[in-house]
Amino acid sequence: MSDGEGHEPAGRLSHLKGSGEAHIVDVGAKPATARSATAEGWIEMAPPALQALRDGELEKGDALATARIAGLMAAKRTAELVPLCHPVPLTHAEVELHVETEQQRVRCRGHAETVERTGVEMEALTAVQVALLTVYDMCKALDRGMRIGGVELVAKSGGRSGTWQR
Amino acid sequence: MSDGEGHEPAGRLSHLKGSGEAHIVDVGAKPATARSATAEGWIEMAPPALQALRDGELEKGDALATARIAGLMAAKRTAELVPLCHPVPLTHAEVELHVETEQQRVRCRGHAETVERTGVEMEALTAVQVALLTVYDMCKALDRGMRIGGVELVAKSGGRSGTWQR
Amino acid sequence: MSDGEGHEPAGRLSHLKGSGEAHIVDVGAKPATARSATAEGWIEMAPPALQALRDGELEKGDALATARIAGLMAAKRTAELVPLCHPVPLTHAEVELHVETEQQRVRCRGHAETVERTGVEMEALTAVQVALLTVYDMCKALDRGMRIGGVELVAKSGGRSGTWQR
Amino acid sequence: MSDGEGHEPAGRLSHLKGSGEAHIVDVGAKPATARSATAEGWIEMAPPALQALRDGELEKGDALATARIAGLMAAKRTAELVPLCHPVPLTHAEVELHVETEQQRVRCRGHAETVERTGVEMEALTAVQVALLTVYDMCKALDRGMRIGGVELVAKSGGRSGTWQR
Amino acid sequence: MSDGEGHEPAGRLSHLKGSGEAHIVDVGAKPATARSATAEGWIEMAPPALQALRDGELEKGDALATARIAGLMAAKRTAELVPLCHPVPLTHAEVELHVETEQQRVRCRGHAETVERTGVEMEALTAVQVALLTVYDMCKALDRGMRIGGVELVAKSGGRSGTWQR
Amino acid sequence: MSDGEGHEPAGRLSHLKGSGEAHIVDVGAKPATARSATAEGWIEMAPPALQALRDGELEKGDALATARIAGLMAAKRTAELVPLCHPVPLTHAEVELHVETEQQRVRCRGHAETVERTGVEMEALTAVQVALLTVYDMCKALDRGMRIGGVELVAKSGGRSGTWQR
DSSP, X not given: OOOSTTSSSTTSOOOSOTTOOOOBOOOTXXXXXXXXXXXXXXXXXXXXXXXXXXXXXXXXXXXXXXXXXXXXXXXXXXXXXXXXXXXXXXXXXXXXXXXXXXXXXXXXXXXXXXXXXXXXXXXXXXXXXXXXXXXXXXXXXXXXXXXXXXEEEEEEEOSTTOOEEO | OOOSTTSSSTTSOOOSOTTOOOOBOOOTTSXXXXXXXXXXXXXXXXXXXXXXXXHTOOTTOOHHHHHHHHHHHHHHTHHHHSTTOOOOOOSEEEEEEEEXXXXXEEEEEEEEEEEESSOOHHHHHHHHHHHHHHXXXXXXXXXXXXEEEEEEXXXXXXXXXXXXXX | OOOSTTXXXXXXOOOSOTTOOOOBOOOTTSOOEEEEEEEEEXXXXXXXXXXXXXXXXXXXXXXXXXXXXXXXXXHHXXXXXXXXXXXXXXXXXXEEEEEETTTTEXXXXXXXXXXXXXXXXXXXXXXXXHHHHHHHXXXXXXXXXXXXXXXXXXXXXXXXXXXXXX | OOOSTTSSSTTSOOXXXXXXXXXXXXXXXXXXXEEEXXXXXXXXXXXXXXXXXXXXXXXXXXXXXXXXXXXXXXXXXXXXXXXXXXXXXXXEEEEEEEEETTTTEEEEEEEEEEEESSOOHHHHHHHHHHHHHHHHHHHTTTOTTOEEEEEEEEEEEOSTTOOEEO | OOOSTTSSSTTSOOOSOTXXXXXXXXXXXXXXXXXXXXXXXXXXXXXXXXXHHHHTOOTTOOHHHHHHHHHHHHHHTHHHHSTTXXXXXXXXXXXXXXXXXXXXXXXXXXXXXXXXXXXXXXXXXXXXXXXXXXXXXXXXXXXXXXXXXXXXXXXXXXXXXXXXXX | OOOSTTSXXXXXOOOSOTTOOOOBOOOTTSOOEEEEEEEEEEEEOOHHHXXXXXXXXXXXXXHHHHHHHHHHHHHHTHHHHSTTOOOOOOSEEEEEEEEETTTXXXXXXXXXXXXXXXXXXXXXXXXXXXXXXXXHHHHTTTOTTOEEEEEEEEEEEOSTXXXXXX
16 A cells, blocks of 8 residues: 655645546665554444444354454555555564443454555555454444444554654 | 244244354245335534535545445445345345435435345345444544444344334 | 346437436346356467467466456456446356467467356456466567457347347 | 565576475575566446546545555555565555546556565555546446556666666 | 266266367256255364464464354355355365374364255365364464375255265 | 464463453564465365266366465455455465375365564465365265365464474
C-alpha cells in the first residue's frame, strides 16, 4: 500500500493523472525503510452473546483465537483486497483482541511492520476489519444486531512523513 | 457462511463440540433457498479529504468507483477471509456509496443474494468493510485520522429464521 | 459469470441502475441448467521460439503442458479476476494447445461447462487468455515480440439464449 | 516473473534441466534494479455495443472504470496465474483504456514497474488481458462476437537486456 | 474435486483423451448428492518440541488452534491448489488435532461434507496436509527434523461408489 | 515464513507473548540474505495405479507434469496457507517427481530459494505436500488407499542458523 507519500508536497494533490483514473502510485524512487502501523476497532454486542464468547460457549468455537488468525492472514492479503495498495511483504504482524465488559464489546488492535518503500497502515486496518468480521460470524447466531465501529489508525512510523500518533 | 441456523433451538447453543474447537457447522440438511442480506457502514473524514473525494481530485483516482468494485470483489471472497464461513456462490451483489456532506462522511451499503443452504450476512458485511477500507486508502494522503463506524446488518431474508430488519 | 440474460428483453438494456454503477446482476430467478462455452485464441512467435517450443528446448520447460494447467486453474478463478462475474462451480473444463507451424503460432482452445444459473463464456475465455500468457512467459527469452490475438468465443449452449455458434 | 535473463548467453538456451521439466528459474544472483514494462491490446465489438459502452448505457455499469481496476488487481496477482513467474512486488502500475471509434474497438495499455531481480513484462501483459476480459464481460449482453487481439509488449527497460522497444 | 466416478466402468480407464492431456473430468451428468470424506495424518517430532507444544510454550503461539483454522481454510481452497479438482462448496468441515505422547507425534483428522456432483476426498486430505504444515511451522524453531506421514483417506461416503472404509 | 531465528537464544523460547497468542514473529532487524531449503516426501500406491501413472494411462492426464506445476504454484502461495508464515518472494523453485518402482511409490523433492530476512523451509515443504496431493487426485480413481509419508526437510542453508542437513 501507499502511505500517501507519493505526492508532492504533502497536503496537496499532484495532478499527474488529469483524468482522475485510478492507478497504483509510483513509489519506486522512495527508499526501503522500516515502517510500522497500528490500528484499532471494536464490535459491540448484546450481553448474552458477549457472555457466550467469554465463556467459550459459542457453537462455532473459540471466537478470539479464530479472529486473531483471520486478522493475521488478511493482513498478508491486503493488496489483493484493496485495489490500489502496493504489495508489501510484512516482517511482523500482531492482532490482539480483548473483551471490554463494561462497554459490552470486543476491542481489536492490529499491528504491522515492514521494511519497504511504502507504509503499512492498510495492512493494520485490514487485520482489524477482518478480525472483527470474524467475531461477528462466530457470534451472529446469538445477536444479529452487533455493530462494528471505532476503526481507525492509532499510530504509524517510518517513511517521509515520519511518526504519527492519534 | 452460516446464518446461525445450524443450532437447535434458535437462541440456545448446542454443544456438539464440547471442546469449543472451531469448525464449519453442518448445513447439509438444510434446503437451498433464496436468501438476501443488506449491511451498512460509514467512514468519516476531515473536510479537505471529503472535498477532494467529491471533486475527483484525489491523487489515486475516483474513490467511489474503485471502492464499489473492491466491495463487490471482496464479497465473492468472503469465505476465504472469514475462517468458518461456508462458501456461497452469490447470485446478485450491489455496493452503493454516497457522500453525506453534513456528517462529513461517506456511507456505504452492501447487498448480497444467493440461493443456498446458508445466509449471506457475512458477504454483505465484507463488501461494506472492504469498500470502506478502499475509501480510506484512496483518501489517506489527505487525512490519516479517518474513522470507520456504524458497520452493521440492516436486513436479511430467507432461511429458517426468516426476515429480520433492524 | 452472467451470460447477459439478466436483462429484459435480450438485446436491450434495462436501466435498473440509473447511475451506471457497476454491480453483479441478479440471476437468482433463473433456473440452474446445463451450460457450456468454447473459446479460442492464438499466440504467434518468431521461428526460433516456435522451434524451441516444439523441440522441448525451452529453458523453463514444457510450455504446452504448463500452459494447459495454467488455463484450467485460471478458469476456476475467473470470478476472482473479472469483477462482475458470478462465481460458477465448473463441472468440466478442457484446454487444448497445438502448434500451427505454417502460421507460426500456437493455437489454444478452452472449454468450460457447468449446471448453473449463468453461462461460462468468461471461464472459457479466461482459460484461453491465461494459457496464452503462460506460453508467452515460457518463450519470452527467445522472442519478446510475440503477439496474442484472435481471442473470441466460438460456441455456447444453454440458458435462455440457447445455442450460439460463431 | 523472469525476463529471460536467467540463461547464458541471451538468445541461447542453457540446458540446466535436461528433462525439460518446468521450474522457476534462478534469479537469486541477479541484482535488484529498476524495471518497467508496457503492453497493449484491444477488443473490437459491434457498433451497438461500443455505442452503449461509450454512452454509459451498459446494464452492468461503467465498463472502462471496472476494467481498469480489474487490470490493476490482476497485475498484482500475475505470479498466481502464470505458473513459472517469479513473484514481484510492483512499485507502480497503470491501466489505460480508450475507445477507438473508427476501428470499432477499445484499446488498452498496461504499465508496470518494480525494483527487483526480474522484469515485469508478464505483469503488464496480464493487466491488459484481464482488463480486456472485463470489457468483454461488461458488453457481452450486446455482442457475443467480440474479439481480443493485438496483445503484445510495446516496451521494457531495466535488467541485463536493457531497453527494448517494439 | 472428482471422486473418480467420471470413468466407465469403475476400475478401468476410459480413453477419452488419447493424448493423456490433463483436464477436469466431466461430472455434469452426475446427480448432486450428499458426500463426505475423512482423512488422517500425523507429524512426529522430538520430545522438547512436543513438550513445548503441549505446554503452550511455543514462541509463535498456540499450535493446535492455529493449525485447526489453517486446515479448515485450506479445505475451502482445495480446488485452487489441486489443478484438476472440481470446485465444491463445502457444507461442513472439521479438523481435529491431538497429541499422541507415546508415539511422540500430533495426529490430525480432517472431515469434509458437501451436497454435490463429486466427492470431497481431496478437501479432507488438503485440510490434513495444511494443518500438519502449520504445526511444522509453529514448532520448527525447536526441531527441524520433524516428519509428516500416514496421510491417507480413512472413509468416504456418497456418490456412485458408495461407502468406502479403510 | 520464519525460520525460527526470531527467538534468542536458539533452542530456547523467548516469552514475548505471555499469553501464547499466535502472531507473525518480527524479522525486521534481520538482514536479507540468500537462503535455500529442500524437502522430500512420497506417496505409495497399489501396483495398478502406479502402472497406469507410469504408462500415461490415467484418465485425468499426466500426473507427474501436473503435480510439478501444482507444487511450484503452491510454493508461491505458502504464506496464504500457513497462517504465521512471512510472505517471501521466491527467486528459484523446483519440484521433481520420480517413480520408485520397487517401493511402489512416487517420490517428490521440492526446492526453494530466496534472498530475504527469513528462510524458505515452509515453501519447500508446501511444494512437496501439494505435489503429492495432486498425484493422489490424479490416481484416486484406481486406488483410494494411497498413503503419503516421509515428508520432511532434507537440507537448508542461509540465515543465522546456517546450513542444516538431515
